[in-house]
Amino acid sequence: MATQVLTTPSVTVEPELCKGCGLCIDACPPDVLAFHKKFNSKGYHYAFYLGEGCTGCGVCFYACPEPEAIVVYKKGYVPEANEEVA
Amino acid sequence: MATKILKKPETFYERYERNPSADKKMPHYCPGCGHGNVHKMMAEALEDFEVDDRTILISPVGCSVFAYYYFDTGNIQAAHGRAPAVATGIKRAHPESIVISYQGDGDLAAIGTAEILHAANRGENITVFFVNNAIYGMTGGQMAPTTIVGQKTTTTPYGRQPSNEGYPVKVAELISQLDAPVYVERVSLMDNKHRAKARQAIRKAIKNQVDNLGFSLVEILSPCPSGWKLDPVDSLKWIEEYMIPNFPLGVYRDKTKEVQPYSFTRFEPDEEEIKKQLGITRETEKTFPKQEVPQRYQNPEIKVAGFGGQGILLLGAAIAQAGMLENYHVSWLPSYGPEMRGGTANCHVQVRETEVGAPMVSNPTVLIAMNRPSLEKFENDVQQGGIIMYDNSLIDVDPGRKDVEILPVPATKMADELGNTRIANMIALGALMGYTGLMSRETLYESLHAAIKRKRFLEINRKAIDKGYEFGQSKRV
Numbered sequence: 001m002a003t004q005v006l007t008t009p010s011v012t013v014e015p016e017l018c019k020g021c022g023l024c025i026d027a028c029p030p031d032v033l034a035f036h037k038k039f040n041s042k043g044y045h046y047a048f049y050l051g052e053g054c055t056g057c058g059v060c061f062y063a064c065p066e067p068e069a070i071v072v073y074k075k076g077y078v079p080e081a082n083e084e085v086a
Numbered sequence: 087m088a089t090k091i092l093k094k095p096e097t098f099y100e101r102y103e104r105n106p107s108a109d110k111k112m113p114h115y116c117p118g119c120g121h122g123n124v125h126k127m128m129a130e131a132l133e134d135f136e137v138d139d140r141t142i143l144i145s146p147v148g149c150s151v152f153a154y155y156y157f158d159t160g161n162i163q164a165a166h167g168r169a170p171a172v173a174t175g176i177k178r179a180h181p182e183s184i185v186i187s188y189q190g191d192g193d194l195a196a197i198g199t200a201e202i203l204h205a206a207n208r209g210e211n212i213t214v215f216f217v218n219n220a221i222y223g224m225t226g227g228q229m230a231p232t233t234i235v236g237q238k239t240t241t242t243p244y245g246r247q248p249s250n251e252g253y254p255v256k257v258a259e260l261i262s263q264l265d266a267p268v269y270v271e272r273v274s275l276m277d278n279k280h281r282a283k284a285r286q287a288i289r290k291a292i293k294n295q296v297d298n299l300g301f302s303l304v305e306i307l308s309p310c311p312s313g314w315k316l317d318p319v320d321s322l323k324w325i326e327e328y329m330i331p332n333f334p335l336g337v338y339r340d341k342t343k344e345v346q347p348y349s350f351t352r353f354e355p356d357e358e359e360i361k362k363q364l365g366i367t368r369e370t371e372k373t374f375p376k377q378e379v380p381q382r383y384q385n386p387e388i389k390v391a392g393f394g395g396q397g398i399l400l401l402g403a404a405i406a407q408a409g410m411l412e413n414y415h416v417s418w419l420p421s422y423g424p425e426m427r428g429g430t431a432n433c434h435v436q437v438r439e440t441e442v443g444a445p446m447v448s449n450p451t452v453l454i455a456m457n458r459p460s461l462e463k464f465e466n467d468v469q470q471g472g473i474i475m476y477d478n479s480l481i482d483v484d485p486g487r488k489d490v491e492i493l494p495v496p497a498t499k500m501a502d503e504l505g506n507t508r509i510a511n512m513i514a515l516g517a518l519m520g521y522t523g524l525m526s527r528e529t530l531y532e533s534l535h536a537a538i539k540r541k542r543f544l545e546i547n548r549k550a551i552d553k554g555y556e557f558g559q560s561k562r563v
Contacts, residue, residue: 006090017111021118021311021318027278044117059278061092062285065115065122067129067156068094077090 006077009056010085013047017069020044024070027063030055097129097138097158104155114152118318120275120308121150124217124288128186129157131289135296141184142176144169146198148190149224150217167198170205173212181350184295187214191232192222195255199231202261206301209266211348213291214303216257219310220329227313231255234332239313254332258305262338268300270339274307276325280335290342298347307333374529376412382471383522385439387447391432391464392456392477394422397511400537401454402433404515408525408533409437417445432460437524452522454514456497461485475518477510493521493561500553509550516554521562527555 013024013033018040024047025033032053035045047069056074064070079085101110115121132138142160145153146169154161160183164172169187177185187205194202194216205212221239222228229239229246232254236245246254258272269291273284284306291302307329309321316324355363388405392398399420409416415438422431434447451472455461458481461474465485468474473491479499485492495517501510519525530551534544 019112019117023118023318023322026319026322029278042112058092059281062123062127062281063278065117065119065126067098067113067122067126068111070092071094072092074090074092 004078006073006075006079006085008052009054009075010073011049011054011056011060012071012073012085013049014069014071015040015046015048016042017066018044018046019066019069020046021065022047023063023065024060027059029057029059033060095126095129095133097132097141098125098156099158102155105152113156115149116310116312118309118311118321119149120219120306120310121217123275123281123284124188124215124306124308125153125156127285127288128188128215128292130285131292132159132184134289135292137184137292137296140182141186142173142180144173144176144185144187146187146189146193147224148193148222150188150190151224153188167193167196168201169193169198170201170210170212170214173214174205174208174210177210177212178350178352181211181352184292185212186292187212189214189216190223191216191218191220191230191257192224195231195257199255202257202303203264206261206267206303207264209268209301209348211295211298211300211350212302213295214301215288215291216303216305217308218257218305218329218333219308219313220254221310221313223310223313227310227315232257232333234328237328256333258303258333258338261303266301267303267339268341268345269294269302269337270305271303271337272305272307272333272335274325274330274335275309276307276322276330283335294342298349299342299345300348305333307335372411372532373413374411374526374532376414377523377526379522379524383473383524386435386437386452386522386524387450387469388435388437388452388454389432389447389450389464389467390435390454390456391430391460392454394429394431396431396456397508398422398431398456399433401511401515402435404512404530404533404537405435405437405518407536408519408529411529411532412525414438415441417442419445419447430459432464452518454518455481456510456514457481458483473518473522475514475521477514491563493517493558495554495557497554500557501550504546504549504553506546509547512547512550513554513557516551516556517558517561518554519551520555520558520560522558523562527551530555 030053032050036048058072061072145163147166173185173187220232228241262270271287273287274280287304291304294302311318311321390402406416406418417436419434453468453474455476470489474485475493477497478494479496497510497513501507
């Protein structure tokens with residue numbers, strides 16, 4: 001897969017690293033994060049990205065207390081060769 | 087160019103191997119806990135300033151006690167409330183390091199009040215992050231000094247009442263009353279705007295230390311959803327409604343533009359200066375040849391025990407001093423009650439061919455018991471094949487051990503015969519050395535110069551050593 005500059009900002013939430021506190025959902029200005037109907041192996045309804053509308057503002061990243069659960073990809077980011085930016 | 091991705095800062099470990107939990111990727115904090123946000127902001131700043139490799143993080147007691155699971159920096163976990171004191175020591179010993187004292191309100195504002203106040207007052211060049219959640223979170227939500235008036239906790243079930251529990255301690259205000267601090271700000275994690283401010287404050291407090299500007303403290307009003315029994319989102323509203331009126335946000339002190347970068351000059355006296363300070367004028371560089379010591383007496387671990395006033399500590403110090411003169415590695419560790427005379431006193435002495443690791447002697451090879459309680463207390467700790475030496479003019483029981491060498495020395499009686507009961511310790515010293523041949527008489531005489539301050543007592547102490555030495559020699563097996 002060829003690397004290409006990201007034109008649409010994006011955010012990912014790692015389900016297994018989310019404690020379902022909901023702070024990112026509360027914080028998200030365009031309101032594009034929600035609790036998933038499923039729960040993870042810890043029993044938390046994890047947050048997930050609805051798939052469109054992310055502005056890459058990064059507010060959710062600082063609202064989330066977990067070090068690794070949320071990754072925000074801004075416009076202009078160049079993904080690594082095998083990196084999934086969804 | 088601003089970074090195009092926000093992800094876990096590299097100041098965090100990839101996997102939290104120190105965490106005994108099976109899950110090495112998820113911190114131990116509760117869902118929605120503010121520690122996570124503060125950790126992330128700190129980690130990001132340390133990475134951005136490229137100082138993570140020279141940062142030493144001091145974790146407190148409290149939920150964040152395990153901060154060292156997560157930060158790939160230097161880490162020390164301090165006793166409850168003592169992080170600023172530990173940080174002081176580290177910063178002074180390693181002025182080039184970035185030292186961060188990370189503390190909660192139970193740690194900093196209760197048991198550690200003295201430490202933070204004085205570290206701030208000295209203007210230590212450290213950074214303090216004070217995470218205030220108005221409660222003792224780790225222990226289950228008891229009232230903290232920062233608990234606000236009316237707040238219900240497990241120990242204030244009807245709400246905190248000033249008439250009984252006083253008022254919340256306002257740390258940012260208190261610290262900013264002092265002259266030395268350079269930067270004091272109170273921020274909160276209650277919404278996006280305030281989190282952004284908190285992030286800036288955290289960065290500034292770290293940057294100040296990178297620039298050697300002096301003491302910075304950031305108080306962070308932080309949610310404790312578990313302790314407050316609220317859901318994480320509601321706990322943010324609780325900060326806004328109840329904490330902010332009690333703990334007004336803002337910059338309480340900012341002298342970062344005015345102050346001169348801090349320079350810490352380490353005072354390193356040279357040998358001459360040390361000698362001058364210690365009043366050592368006599369030539370003490372002399373060394374004495376080591377003796378031929380039977381294998382079983384080599385590298386002794388000695389415990390000397392008796393009443394305070396018997397010269398127990400001096401006896402131990404003389405052995406250590408003599409050991410140094412014969413070029414051994416030695417240690418001397420005193421242990422005594424608050425009384426100058428009459429209490430119990432003992433000391434641990436090691437005389438080794440190799441460097442001494444821990445100076446404690448729990449299982450001595452040599453016990454010198456100068457009174458009965460000491461003999462009874464320590465007799466059974468002596469290693470098999472060791473020596474129990476005791477003053478049989480004061481102790482009217484015999485040691486029961488059959489697997490050690492027993493050496494009764496009537497030290498006090500012999501001292502009395504020499505005209506001064508207080509030199510019984512030197513008789514004991516002489517007797518042990520005469521018996522084991524560990525050190526020569528000449529070394530012992532020389533060691534007296536350091537151990538005995540009043541020179542007029544040198545002569546009688548010398549006599550005591552002679553008498554003891556001869557006694558010990560006569561008992562050799």
